[in-house]
Amino acid sequence: MRDRRISESTIHRLSHYYRALTALEREHFDTVSSRELANREELTPAQVRKDLSFFGSFGTRGLGYPVKELKEKIARILGIDRVWNVALIGVGNIGSALVSYKEFARQGFNIKLLFDSDQRKIGSNHKGITVLGMDDLERQLNENKIELVILAVPASSAQVIVDHVVNCGIKAILNFAPIKLAVPDDVFLRTENMAMELEYLSFSLVNNLPRRSDRKKT
Amino acid sequence: MRDRRISESTIHRLSHYYRALTALEREHFDTVSSRELANREELTPAQVRKDLSFFGSFGTRGLGYPVKELKEKIARILGIDRVWNVALIGVGNIGSALVSYKEFARQGFNIKLLFDSDQRKIGSNHKGITVLGMDDLERQLNENKIELVILAVPASSAQVIVDHVVNCGIKAILNFAPIKLAVPDDVFLRTENMAMELEYLSFSLVNNLPRRSDRKKT
């Protein structure tokens, strides 16, 4: 199964496995079967095995997967076995919530810098980090070896700001503005659209969809 | 094409079409072709036509789709042509950011009630809404005809609280805790996992994935 193209869904499921394995580790399980892992994230055992087999043979026939080891393997695959230096642009509602979002830090996403274009916010403090102005962006990103930028600015200014960020050489951006941004082909952009899931719920309620849906193919 | 099962991806793409149509309306377009609509959300024209054809024949051959009308049709399909009464539980970082998140209000999601189990937060005010205690939950949800609950509580208490919410008769829940929650089959649950997209970016960077990926197949 070496070298089949890895799909987006597979990668997202790795995040789920990682989460489940973190829980299993806390509960002192040494090994876990594909069935148990599947149950915990509402997937099928076959899918778990197929997903994992893309990356190697991590299990033992008859026994299952070693929890701690598999968790480390997946962390390595996802690239979260290290610390990423992150800058966050836009310290409004969402932005300031994200600064304190524990799950980011727990997975090695270290928000080191905050930026805002609002003069009144520059110099203010969030969780011990001083908000910088946008004119300082390029130098600060370089000096702090930032590899990842989170954008939490209004939709109206998001494209201008993302252009600026791209010009600074950043190759990975997480966008919270509910708008489609254009970036060059060599930049990774993901957009978190929080209204979309509410719309999905709304759709489900009015159309009385077949039940038990939680997240993408996931 | 009547009565093919509508996939999750199709529904998510409807959200995208809705967003694009909102922009087109603002730009005073009367009609739009499947090609233009596809371009705006980075999809293919065939996909746009197929998606829309699930729900009816909204376009005119040779001309395209009427922007205003199509937007209304999609709003109707998504169930956002009305106001939904929403309660938000957990007024921490994420929770208080969501209260002020304009996009929710704009799409008819009216956050009417706030709850928290922290005594110090009860009685405090967010955007003019007073935070209530959890003991009041059932009565308040009923009296205010709440149909949708947003959960922004810590992972550790999320399952207990979601059980409580389900017992109050709520059938649609948006969960922001990074954990898999169990709910009965007749309850719609969606989980917004914000770390997942960061993990995807991290994976992309370390694996130097083929570029230009923005959200699910979406």
Place this chain on the structure above:
DNA sequence: AATTGTGAAATTGTTCACAGCA
């Protein structure tokens, strides 16, 4: 006996290509 790893089959989702209509 239990459980992985994996080709093959089944299913689901996407794109093609063109007839049909304005």
Place this chain on the structure above:
DNA sequence: TGCTGTGAACAATTTCACAATT
């Protein structure tokens, strides 16, 4: 002519089922 609507072709993903292994 231009563009939709859609069946048919194609591609991707998931599930099945079983040999291999402990």
